[in-house]
Amino acid sequence: MHGGGRLHRVLAAAYQDVRSAQRQRTYAAQVSPLTVALPEEPLALYRDKLEGGWQNWSWAACDFAATDRTWLGKTAIRMTPEDWKAVYLHHDPVTTDGYGILQFYLSASTVQSTPKGDSPQIPSLRVRAADANGAYGGGVLLKSYCQAVRSSVGETWLVARIPLTDLGISKISGVLAGIVIQAEGRERQADVLLDDIALLPDTTRAPQPTEITVPIAVDLEQDPHPISPLIYGMAFAPPDYLQDLRLGSNRWGGNDKTRYNWVQGNACNAARDWRFANRTASDAAGLVEGPSSGPDRFVRQNRAAGTATLLTVPTIGWVAKDTDSAHASEAVPGEGGPPLTSVRDTAKGAIAGYDPAANRDRTSMPSFARKGKPFTLKPTLAAGAVYQDEWIYHLTQQFGAADKGGVGLYAMDNEPDLWDGTHTDVHPVQLGYDGLLAQFLSYARAVKEVDPSAKITGPVSWGWTGYQYSPLDRGKDNYHTHADRVRHGDEPFLLWFLKQARVADSAEAIRRPSPAGRRSLDVLDVHYYPQGTGLYTGTATDSETRARRIRATRSLWDPSYTDESWIAKPIRLLPMLQEWIAKGYPGTRIGITEWNFGGDTDISGALAIAETLGIYGRENVYVANYWVYPPKNSPGYLAFKLYRNPDDHGHGFGNLSRLVRSRSPELVSCYAATEAATGVLTLVLVNKMPKTTALVPLSIGMETNASMRQGSSAWRLDSKTVQKLHTCEESEVWGSSRDSGSNGLQVKLPPYSVTLIRLPGLAGHPKLPVLSPSR
Numbered sequence: 001m002h003g004g005g006r007l008h009r010v011l012a013a014a015y016q017d018v019r020s021a022q023r024q025r026t027y028a029a030q031v032s033p034l035t036v037a038l039p040e041e042p043l044a045l046y047r048d049k050l051e052g053g054w055q056n057w058s059w060a061a062c063d064f065a066a067t068d069r070t071w072l073g074k075t076a077i078r079m080t081p082e083d084w085k086a087v088y089l090h091h092d093p094v095t096t097d098g099y100g101i102l103q104f105y106l107s108a109s110t111v112q113s114t115p116k117g118d119s120p121q122i123p124s125l126r127v128r129a130a131d132a133n134g135a136y137g138g139g140v141l142l143k144s145y146c147q148a149v150r151s152s153v154g155e156t157w158l159v160a161r162i163p164l165t166d167l168g169i170s171k172i173s174g175v176l177a178g179i180v181i182q183a184e185g186r187e188r189q190a191d192v193l194l195d196d197i198a199l200l201p202d203t204t205r206a207p208q209p210t211e212i213t214v215p216i217a218v219d220l221e222q223d224p225h226p227i228s229p230l231i232y233g234m235a236f237a238p239p240d241y242l243q244d245l246r247l248g249s250n251r252w253g254g255n256d257k258t259r260y261n262w263v264q265g266n267a268c269n270a271a272r273d274w275r276f277a278n279r280t281a282s283d284a285a286g287l288v289e290g291p292s293s294g295p296d297r298f299v300r301q302n303r304a305a306g307t308a309t310l311l312t313v314p315t316i317g318w319v320a321k322d323t324d325s326a327h328a329s330e331a332v333p334g335e336g337g338p339p340l341t342s343v344r345d346t347a348k349g350a351i352a353g354y355d356p357a358a359n360r361d362r363t364s365m366p367s368f369a370r371k372g373k374p375f376t377l378k379p380t381l382a383a384g385a386v387y388q389d390e391w392i393y394h395l396t397q398q399f400g401a402a403d404k405g406g407v408g409l410y411a412m413d414n415e416p417d418l419w420d421g422t423h424t425d426v427h428p429v430q431l432g433y434d435g436l437l438a439q440f441l442s443y444a445r446a447v448k449e450v451d452p453s454a455k456i457t458g459p460v461s462w463g464w465t466g467y468q469y470s471p472l473d474r475g476k477d478n479y480h481t482h483a484d485r486v487r488h489g490d491e492p493f494l495l496w497f498l499k500q501a502r503v504a505d506s507a508e509a510i511r512r513p514s515p516a517g518r519r520s521l522d523v524l525d526v527h528y529y530p531q532g533t534g535l536y537t538g539t540a541t542d543s544e545t546r547a548r549r550i551r552a553t554r555s556l557w558d559p560s561y562t563d564e565s566w567i568a569k570p571i572r573l574l575p576m577l578q579e580w581i582a583k584g585y586p587g588t589r590i591g592i593t594e595w596n597f598g599g600d601t602d603i604s605g606a607l608a609i610a611e612t613l614g615i616y617g618r619e620n621v622y623v624a625n626y627w628v629y630p631p632k633n634s635p636g637y638l639a640f641k642l643y644r645n646p647d648d649h650g651h652g653f654g655n656l657s658r659l660v661r662s663r664s665p666e667l668v669s670c671y672a673a674t675e676a677a678t679g680v681l682t683l684v685l686v687n688k689m690p691k692t693t694a695l696v697p698l699s700i701g702m703e704t705n706a707s708m709r710q711g712s713s714a715w716r717l718d719s720k721t722v723q724k725l726h727t728c729e730e731s732e733v734w735g736s737s738r739d740s741g742s743n744g745l746q747v748k749l750p751p752y753s754v755t756l757i758r759l760p761g762l763a764g765h766p767k768l769p770v771l772s773p774s775r
Contacts, residue, residue: 038098038208040691042198043544045089045179046071046104052544053091053533060085060183071105071157071195078254079181081123081189084392086182089197092533092565093132094548096174100202102162104181106146107193109154115404122146122158123192126183129167130178132568137168141184152366157195164199171202175562214668217699218683219659227673228653230308230409230623231616233467233646236283236298236596237629242305245637248645249409250302251593251625253312256281258414259319259364260312262391263379265293267320269363271423275669277328278320279364291379292394299399299407310409310457310593311395312627313388315443316419318364318426321381329359329425336420336428338472351428359425369446387444392450404452409623410447411525412440412458413592417466430471432484433493437500444520445508452514452525457525457591458622464567464678467526467576468492483563494577498524498584521585523575523622527594530555531565536598543690546604549597550688553611557619574619596627603752604721609639610686610717610754614671617657635722642756643684646715646725653756654682668694668749681759687749690719695735698745708745708761709734718753732755 011547044051049064056064066078079087108123128139140507141330146158165171179334181194233249234241241247256279264285271279295311302309314491321327337351350356370385377397379390392410399406416436419427431439436459444456465479470493473482488496501521529536530552534545554561555571563571574590581588597612599605609626616624630636643653654673658681662670671684687694700708715730733755735748749755 007579008740015442027339035396037207039201041542041543042200043099043101044093044196044198046077046195046197048075050089051194052123052540052542053538055090055500057090057178058086060087062087064312066193067070069107069155069193071107073195076107076195077627079192079194081125081183081192083186083188084183086180086181087180087194088130090130090178091176092531093175093177093562093568094532094564095546095551096164096169097172097174098202100164100171100204101201102129102164102167102179102197102202103159103200104197105149105157105159105195106142107157107195114394123189125192125745126161126180126181126182126184127162127167128182129164129169129176130180131168132175132177132562134177136180136433139168139180139182140166142181157452161200168578175568177568182723187333206404208335208689208692210692211695212667212689215663215697215699216668216670216685217661217701218670218672218673218681219661219698220681221701222659224659224674224677225620225657227617227653227657228622229623229655232640233308233310233593233614233623234629234640235625235627237307239301239305241632241637242302242307244645244648245640246650247305247307247640249308249310249623249625250298251310251312251411252283252298252626253411253414253530253593255311255414257265257312257421258314258316258419258423259426260314260386261319261321261365261386262292262295262394263289263381263383264320264322267323269320269438271425273422275290275328275364276359276425277325279325280323282697291377292391292398295395296398299395302736303399303405308409308410308623309407310623311407312411312414312442313391313447314367315369315388315413315416315439316423316427317367318360319367319386320363321365325362329363332359332425333428334424336424336430336471339429351430354428356426356428364426364676369443370449384604389446389450392447392454396451396691401451401453401487401757402455405453406451409457409523410444411460412456414460415466415527416440416459417471418462418770420471430474431495432472433488435700436470436493437497437504440497441501441504450518452518455522457593459494459520459524459525460593461494461526462531463527464531464571467494469774492580494524494526495580495584498580502585521588523589524581524585524592525593526573526577527627528556528573528592529595530597531563533565534598536596541602541604545604546599546690548597549604550607551666552597553608553615556612556615557620574615574621578619590620591623592616592621593623593625594627595624600630601634603635603722604718606635606639606717606722607688607752607754609636610642610684611669613639613643614669614684617673618655618671620658633723635717638717638722638725639754642715642717642725642754646756647713647727651713652682652757653684654680660762667692668696670696678760683755683757683759685747685749685755685757687751687753687755689751691751693751694749696747696749700745706761711760712757714755716748716750716753716755720750728755 047053059081063078065075070076111188122143125142127138128136130136130297145160145162149159229248235251255273256268260270261267266280268281288294299309333354366385371390375390375393402408421429440458470484472484534540535549555563557574559570559572597608654675656674658672660670660672714733716726716728735746
């Protein structure tokens, strides 16, 4: 739809809201507290150092590497209790499900002698717990929870064991963001040593069973829709990945592509990522200089594998003038700021205390959306500028237009909402709503004028604050006032952006009744990374981090999941974007062109990838690209292979999504699809429990019987076979159906596993709807 009427938009928005709510109720389920995967080991906060993403936010005089005395290891925390000051251990909000007690050891310098031996005097301290919003209640006095113990070297210490419920943390679905150990009063006390701080498993809860039953129902008639092959994408994936994983899309993008000089062919500048210096693009190794040399090779490799290309078009206005790393910006401020002129300024000029002109001269040359005169296939740097519409012309001459097999997707730059922090040297200005929109429209229309059949993605927002605000909203109070958003009707930026793109496109269609004038925005393009500590950026593979990583995928859809990060609220990313599209610009597709939940060399990363790919297909995402690509044959790599090519003949997951209901999706999830060409039903089942086998009675919405198993095949990745996909024997997949209520279909899933099952027995069933695999 290109513009459309008001009534149509209202009805479309209402329909989308209802449909989204129905789908969320379908996928969500009430989970019994008894089925929570309980931890078996303490969760360490401090042992010689802060562990697992815990941070020192203390406001007391303290030393986190004291060596005076220790309960365990080499160091402890020395604290000076006085004037209500505190040791504060902070963490992004994390669930405490399965943990029951805060335990730590402390030693005071004052020791009392008693007939029963030496005992440290208990310092006057209060212990509090911070909730998801950083607020903490009254807490408890330490003296009520201590007892004397002897260390391994015979020293007398105190151990404190405080039930989390006494700190105001719910036993079920509790959330913790910090532990506060605070002086009770103004008077200075003797220094205290704190050591081995941990949360202990809740021993009052029933232990996790070794086996649990989770029924799953597949509905073959309700809400089927095609799955876009473009969701199985990566960035800069090499040719062997394209072939082996049969990737649907491959992205050429990232921070250094914001300043890629297509005329020179190899020059870029990754800005703050690499000392603000020019360099040869890492993907241009072995190439001679020449117009579009790196991207041209990239497109050729993708075409040879049948993979779609997503290409980033620089829109920042400045590109690297050469590959000389001696040409680097100098005296760049730590961050950008508001423009010296109007908040509507799009000139990308100076901020208070910094003018980028000199660094632009050192490193860059101007880049424009349009050339305004005839194109040439042999542009030179002597022109003193590069023109992005001329690059699109070059690509169409090399590979044809998008609808003729050429480049199909163009992203309008990369994370412009972070330019003032990343590309500060040449673009220190924080863009506002109007600047972000104007920058997008200018370049998107220039691309469409050369290739009307291409699809445009934007605004390529970095993450949560980019969805809600403009960079200018950061202000001096970290988005609290968000004056720019208020000036624009106090609407979330992406919703406002969609509405304005629709209005602009409607006006352009009237002014220029041609394909080029119809739609500037085809795909609402955002990036998404979990913000929880230690997930994407960390290397920890402890049980708590693994569990949080897998849970974090629920932020993509689940309204009942509070994000375990500084966001500390339900995100429900895909329903939120769908609702904004319905209200702002119906017909726009969704792209998640950078995503990564971390841990792709660990089984938890593989399960997170399997979950995410299933969710993208179910939620009708159009294009998605993992950043960048997992190591060859790693668990993450194999999770992609499971969906796309487990048998090396392309017989993977289907392309027509089918509705699934799991009684406990937090424990076992399932994604279903049929193959449009064959009618084969395919299932991907994910057991998210680290130590519990799942028995899954399957109901397939029709008369189900064991004969459907005939000719079935299955592949599996689990914690015991993380280096290869395992082809399953029938006995490894199908369990006994006795008393299962499944009429003959019950699947066995080992702990921490993902399994693909293909059921040809349903092919040709008269109740099975058949759709075209593409819209």
